Amino acid sequence: MIKRWLWRALGVSAVGIGAAGTVVPLLPTTPFLLVAAWAFARGSERWRQWLVNHPRFGPAIRSWQTQRAIPRKAKWIGVASVVASLAIAVWMQLPPLALTLQVIALVGVSVFLLTRPDSRY
Incomplete structure (x- = not known):
């Protein structure tokens, strides 16, 4: 019983963050x-x-669950977010090792996003 409430709490929290992502720039909605x-x-x-x-939220979820597809607009927003976060890291003059690790991770995220099929909704 407690586990079900914890799962629900996680779900409600994720919906809240995802809903905020519809109005907060650079905060992703779909992953949440x-x-x-x-x-x-x-x-x-x-x-x-x-x-x-x-x-509002269902089409992206169904698209991922049935086709493993991501809307083209979401892909480009994701890549733009990656570029923006890297630009902020450079502007903050993070140490070279931190920048290198960030570049590796962000390139991986970008490749993943751009290689998923486009959803049809």
């Missing part, structure tokens, strides 16, 4: 909604169904 759907699947099927069928 995917986490929420995953958590709700373990904590409440009714809440998972609500999220998957939500008119």
